[in-house]
Amino acid sequence: MSKCVLCETRKPRRHCVALNGDICSQCCGTSREVTVVCPFECGYLREARIHEKLVDVDPWTFPHQDVKITEGFLVDHEELLLATASALAEGALEANHAYDSDVKEAIEALIMTYRTLIAGVFYEALPNNSVAASIFRRVRERVEDKRDAEVLGVLVFLQRMALDEDNERVKSRRFMDVLRIHFPKAESGVNSPKFIR
Numbered sequence: 001m002s003k004c005v006l007c008e009t010r011k012p013r014r015h016c017v018a019l020n021g022d023i024c025s026q027c028c029g030t031s032r033e034v035t036v037v038c039p040f041e042c043g044y045l046r047e048a049r050i051h052e053k054l055v056d057v058d059p060w061t062f063p064h065q066d067v068k069i070t071e072g073f074l075v076d077h078e079e080l081l082l083a084t085a086s087a088l089a090e091g092a093l094e095a096n097h098a099y100d101s102d103v104k105e106a107i108e109a110l111i112m113t114y115r116t117l118i119a120g121v122f123y124e125a126l127p128n129n130s131v132a133a134s135i136f137r138r139v140r141e142r143v144e145d146k147r148d149a150e151v152l153g154v155l156v157f158l159q160r161m162a163l164d165e166d167n168e169r170v171k172s173r174r175f176m177d178v179l180r181i182h183f184p185k186a187e188s189g190v191n192s193p194k195f196i197r
Contacts, residue, residue: 005019006027017042018036029048054165062160062163073153081158084151086179089176091106091139092179094134103162110139
């Protein structure tokens with residue numbers, strides 16, 4: 001009788017593309033985005049995301065409370081939001097083994113960089129993490145000709161989105177998936193994300 005490639009005890013119930021083997025449903029649930037990097041297209045991952053219970057985040061605990069984000073700001077800066085988010089997605093998807101934690105680290109470093117620029121000091125808070133650093137550079141290249149205060153506002157909004165999408169799994173790419181789906185490349189001319197309308 002065949003056995004799950006992970007626990008090697010239970011009967012496998014599904015094929016895992018990431019492991020190229022059959023696994024039991026229990027290992028699929030407990031290993032998903034913890035020890036196994038699931039492809040975005042995995043049907044079991046997509047189904048789990050629908051039913052996943054995320055931790056409720058109190059908006060008052062978000063960092064950078066002094067940066068006020070209104071719906072009007074988002075509507076007025078849709079193009080910048082699209083460009084910044086798509087640069088985050090591209091940087092993350094091009095990097096080897098990028099996870100949401102890398103994207104969040106890049107966003108925080110970008111926020112600190114733009115805060116110093118607004119204060120009149122040029123200092124790049126480039127992350128030590130090479131994956132986060134490559135994402136950081138992609139975003140900086142894409143938005144370096146934009147107004148610093150506007151970029152800061154968009155980055156803070158995206159950081160709040162990332163914190164809101166956190167499922168607390170070590171290898172989570174849930175936020176990356178949101179970026180990938182809702183923020184395709186800016187030059188594609190697609191409609192703006194529906195959740196900021």
